[in-house]
Amino acid sequence: MADGQPRRRTVDGAPDGGKPLDRVWVAVDTGGTFTDVVAWGADGLRTLKLPSTPDDPSRAILDGLARIAPDATRLVLLHGSTVATNALLEGRGAAVTLITNRGFEDVLAIGRQNRPQLYALVGHRPPPLVPAERRLGIAGRLAADATELEPLDESELADLAARVRATGAESVAVCLLHAYADGAHEQRVGRALEPLGLPLSISSELLPEYREYERTSTTVVNASVAPVMSRYLRRLEAEAGAERVAVMGSNGGTLAVERAAREPAHTVLSGPAGGVVGALEWARRAGHPSILTFDMGGTSTDVSLCPGRPLHTREFEIDGRPVALPVLDIHTVGAGGGSIARVDPGGALRVGPESAGAVPGPICYGRGGTEVTVTDAHLWLGRIPADAFLGGEGGLDRAAVEGPLRRLADGLGTSLDAAAEGVLAVADAAMERALRVISVERGYDPRDFALVAFGGAGALHAGELAGRLGCDRALIPPDPGLLSAWGILTAPLSHAVSRTLLAAADRPDTTRRVDDARAGLTPTATEALVGDGADPERIEVRCEVDARYRGQSFELRVGADEGDDWAEAFHAAHAARYGYRRDDAPVEVVTVRVTATAPGTPVVSPAPTPVDAPATRRARTVVVEGRALSAPSVWRRDLGPGHRLNGPALVLDYSATTWVPPEWRVEVDEIGVLHLRSGAEPTTL
Template sequence: MTRVGSDTGGTFTDLVTADGRIAKVPSTRDDPGRAVRDGLALLLGDEQAETLAHGTTVATNALLERKGARVALVTTAGFADVIEIARQDRPALYDQSATRPEPLVPRHLRLEVDERLAADGTELVPLGEIPVIPDVVDAVAVCLLHSDLEPGHEWVVGAELEFRGHDVSCSCDVSPEFREYERTVTTVVNAYLRPACRTYLRDLDDAADRVLVMTSAAGLVPARRAAERPAALLLSGPAGGVLAGAVAAAANGFPDAVTFDMGGTSTDVCLVLGGTPEPAAEREVAGFPVRMPSLDVHTIGAGGGSIAHLDDGGALVVGPESAGAEPGPACYGRGGRRPTVTDADLVAGRIPADAAFPGLGPLDRDAAETALAAAGVTADGVLAVVDAAMEEAIRVVTVERGVDPSGLALVAFGGAGPLHACALAEALDMAAVVVPARAGVLSAVGILGAPLRVDLVRSVVDPRDHAGARLLGHELVQEATTQLLAQAPPPPADRHDDLGAGLVGVTTAEHRVHSDVAFDCRYAGQSHELAVRHPGRFHREHRLRNGYERPEHPVEVIAVRVKAWIESPVGVDDLPAPDRVGAVGPAVLAEEDCTIWVPDGWVAELGAAGALVLRRVGQERS
């Protein structure tokens, strides 16, 4: 019996076993699970996987393409338009044509109910009649005013609607945090995605004895739980690559780095400081704020399959439209006629002329040249434009956050990442490029080695009551630990370990449960918060982030966040290191899962954990 990690991308589906075997098969857009099964068959034959740790794009694609369920919203009387009023900020300050995305719930399906509960549960307005949901609705989101503090009415409404046969997402279960707009939108997104994700994960359930799914926060949850909380899966695949990339960077002496994941459809970058990927309590996807624990990954529509063309003004544009896996780039020989970044890489000599991609066979250089010429673009021009876009993405997660990229390593992975990394690192004067082992399938490697994890958050009733907030933190640790042990049932706990401020460990005969507590704090009167390990550390953190502190001002604790996890039995660095060779540029290093371009003036050296470390000539390690 074996453990397998899988990552479904827009172009390829990647799989990795615990003993280091890999498979890379074209993704099947109509049925993503079919590609996973095809990959398992290639790796295991008739053998059944014991555990499948899976990263999925089903939730992301459904939201981006607006192909989710038809949703009704039940909310407190007077608040039906919150999801449309939003924050009243413009997507682009000076662009009069810029518009917000249409709400996921049309006005006629936003239904109201009379009710009011105080924070202590006192009924201010009795719960009125629960509305009848139209038959055309597939799912219902319930978000009542202040239910993050007192969910009594929301539970009653949700239970009644479920009794009537509806698929219900309640905000007190999905995102129990204050700020009505973000909480409402997150709950609606969850309801919008759940029918499709539930069907997909149910169909994948027998692919292994146990199926776990990667969340945006880089933790694994059982498939059944993932199906109930699909809003937590919007960065399912990319989070795995960031996790593995951070490990590879630290192993090679770079605890501070930027992970650079360039696949077939998109490029994802994330800042890593002190070996830890930067977290985010909220992120925007398809124009919608989603308040779920996540890694702070910045994504752009630039990948190997991104299509190049001239716009109406004659300027060269690359992406965000992608050729995907079908028909794919012109060089795939599957009927694609429009030029892509992969075609440009092949014509420019970064991909060997005799290269054969998994499941595709030899690439067609003549077709790539024909496609570029027909579009009136050159390979060098396409590469320059896409590199500029990715350089800007790296600046977003470094320079725009006050971090100098010159001291950081660029961790390059994905099928196309190692082809472009040196140009980006040179443009930003970065210290080195780290290409981890199995770079082309690194997201699957990270998913394979990800921990089993539970994330919880609660709003604080009295923001000035720091002792009460700390008590709430302890209660949430116990709740998260209980949930984890139910997902991986061990014998009763026999030891508790103090791991330092905000950290608690529970050791059982089979598992060690780690936990971390954070507090969202702000000065009274501020509108945004900082997460700290202890409310007493807020002044110092505020000074570090904002350049000043006000110790005389009262500090409010708005929410408490807890994460608890059990480490994977297979660590990211446990896989056997593959055989690799160094090189002095210009050189092309063709590997089973990716191709590495070493430009003139660069040298690739063997590093730790099977990685290649690329530096400019004269900066090699002595």
């Protein structure tokens, strides 16, 4: 394997009127297999891809910083972190004690009435993060309109810290009924617990919205990972030597490190969010703002639909536990380059969700892997040239794949080539289903969108998936295997705040209440962003509302800036999503949301260098549908605007390989984006 040396792409001229940059911005996306690093400074854009260190993610990050910015005197570190997510999935969260109203201690165990396994006689739910002995009820009660029905008991508050200490708590979650309407009771409980010196997660600060189960679950999730995330970020902050550290948030914007440590639940989709931001930015530059994002990494594939803008949702769960904070609407399946293929007891071929990860990794990496993965199948079929991995630095071992692939083929009763193609077909089917979930199942026709493929393996599957979906084209941005890190680098600063209203549009005071909520939330969001270092003159504010028809249980989000008719916007959104609208039904505004954003890192992306001489082409052998075909391979750096190449063909790059299937072509546009389209045309190389 290569030791991972930075790649540099220079830019003619520096931003800000030609003034040299006096600092270096570095974005790091920690994945299951690779850690991707992108740096922007006076000498242009540098990129680096190196193996992840799952036992301690910070080791790969610090190694990457030392390689990509060894001489930086002023360093800004932007990080897409999986620490909070992995802590939850692996059960490594802190011991949490929950403080709630007496009589409501079991809300986490009761949850909702939906059945996680529809056809199981006895459904299974993950155990609550807080066991019964650490769920403490106290006196005090507010009504939904913030009226105090029962006061807090002062003597009980005085003894509360001792009760919590006796539970062995490492972190505390406070979630009282209707605290979204008034957080005064929760604040008093928080002050009573301050002598403990433990991390406190208070629901009215983290998520002041109604739905007690989701708010409690979110607050407990935050409390569970807060100590782990805080230790990790403090260590990273100290050892990185950066003047500022920020973390990518799940909503598509970056958070100051202080807030990420205090409210780590905002980072559960940190890395994938960076990919969506980066994909949408490149698609806009290429003239295709309506896209399906397709991020295929080493462990999983993340897909999202962006009809000109990212879509958000609050219906998000991690390991079966709701996290009701606004996140980008991303759907994940366990199909990645490291996904392991096997034959199940019924003789069917399965691929994933188990992954070889970074250690031991696919067989061809030579780190001890013994089971065939998607990457091994690509290598065997010739779609990843063994001598071109990581720009030619990392040689892959094709011979090592033969024995395990033969065992897999024998289990299927087929040839080695057919088994390898079967692995890819099964992975494609899983990813196609995921793309249809976020498009067809939500009322969108995928033929109206361009597929933007990225991640280390995305460009290998883009053509086939675009064809199956009927997309007009697939786009491959520059450095596709590093796009999530690039998106983190360019993501805006962001701070979102919300307030539950629960008011019907036909009431005479509802418009005023929405306006008042917007006016009250806007200073909170903007002041927080200024505190994170944003320029007040460049902050933009957007207001939205979650609305529904009276009697419905779920909401749709629509714009509600000053002058917007949010009720009519909801009718239109409902018709688009569900196929009908009810003009005679009252519309209820549930929650008002205000999001303040400011521009991120001032990156100037290098334009592709015009290429006068024909690109050097090397013939490769690629297996397609059982036939060995000759396919030219070219390095992406040798392609210039206007170049066109018919498939079957391979476009090689440092961070990813693009596979152009037969009957497809690849074209290079003026900003260096590859366009995969169906149908052959005269080659211009």
